[in-house]
Amino acid sequence: MAWVVTVASDIAINKYLLKISPKVPEFRRGMLYAVNPVGFVSMLLSAGISIAVFFGAFGAAIQPYSPIFAVGLALVLPPLLAVLTRGRYYLRRTDDGIDLPMFDADGNPSDAKLLCHVTGIEFERPDMVRSAQDAPDGGPQYVSSLALSTDKTGKLVLPAQR
Numbered sequence: 001m002a003w004v005v006t007v008a009s010d011i012a013i014n015k016y017l018l019k020i021s022p023k024v025p026e027f028r029r030g031m032l033y034a035v036n037p038v039g040f041v042s043m044l045l046s047a048g049i050s051i052a053v054f055f056g057a058f059g060a061a062i063q064p065y066s067p068i069f070a071v072g073l074a075l076v077l078p079p080l081l082a083v084l085t086r087g088r089y090y091l092r093r094t095d096d097g098i099d100l101p102m103f104d105a106d107g108n109p110s111d112a113k114l115l116c117h118v119t120g121i122e123f124e125r126p127d128m129v130r131s132a133q134d135a136p137d138g139g140p141q142y143v144s145s146l147a148l149s150t151d152k153t154g155k156l157v158l159p160a161q162r
Helices: 002-017 039-052 063-085 145-150
Strands: 113-115 121-125 128-130 140-143
Touching: 002 039, 002 128, 039 063, 039 140, 128 145
Parallel strands: none
Antiparallel strands: 113 121, 128 140
16 A cells, blocks of 8 residues: 555655646666665565554554554655655656657657667657767767666766756
8 A cells, every 4th residue: 555655645646736747657677776865765664664663663542553553654754755755856867869850740659760889779758868988989879768778887877967
């Protein structure tokens, strides 16, 4: 329950009500931080406190209410942490470094294909980011989110924007 309500609270409150989190979902590895404390800390705290209540850490009188603690904390903590962090951990970059549009004129994801210089496979534009490594001729190279998710060196990721 803690995870589901944390996600729902983040979407409903932080995205639509407070307008702190990005409107468009982002999944590309190069655009995200490794951990977003808004969701991660909210889920850990709400689940942890709920489990402690369940096992009687705060007394037998409130023990039956552990699910309410999970839901209540998971509802309140994401907006609180989003405001405290000013939403800065949702995206590490807002610009992926690619000059092609992400969406076509109808709002659908672009079907333009770009070559991933790591895997040698062409991927559609929404799955790509500019690589931190330029081509031998100095031009831009692109890297897929798949290749970034398996990159342990971090040499392919553009630096975070401030």
